[in-house]
């Protein structure tokens with residue numbers, strides 16, 4: 001079914017409206033300090049007419065055949081629309097990390113950079129990130145770069161998700 005813009009969408013959220021809904025698909029992850037891995041993921045963006053989306057994403061690690069091995073990262077937050085494509089993202093992770101991001105959306109693309117990262121005393125050392133989301137042929141593609149555990153900013157995740 002083609003995606004239809006909701007009637008009550010806040011106009012400030014127009015540039016990210018294409019992200020609304022539920023997305024599922026697969027991704028790959030890597031980092032210099034770990035073994036590369038494959039994962040499945042579900043992303044959900046919802047709105048209530050106010051100028052923000054609620055965001056929820058859960059993932060699971062899979063083997064080479066796509067069979068689930070174990071639960072993976074969960075993150076949730078609010079994507080706040082400021083108008084003219086400017087957004088703010090507040091994101092929390094099950095791993096004890098909380099982040100503030102600023103970004104710009106334009107033409108089916110959203111780019112975000114961390115402004116602040118804080119963490120609980122038991123969390124891994126995460127210091128920054130970059131994210132790029134894009135609408136490619138109706139799919140949601142994204143790439144997440146991570147600066148963590150003493151390593152400079154570099155790819156940790158990339159995925160292609162289909163509208164559910």
Ligand code: HEM
Nearest residue numbers: 029033034037039059072073093097124125126148149157
């Ligand atoms: C789809 C989402 C994600 C998946 C499937 C994922 C998966 C993984 C896996 C499998 C590892 C190897 C260690 C382990 O098994 O726990 C790992 C390590 C790590 N991930 Fe992720 N991750 C995700 C998102 C994130 C995000 C959003 C962050 C940052 C906020 C992050 C930060 C880290 C860090 C810091 C490590 C540890 C590296 C080390 O100790 O050497 N991950 N991740």
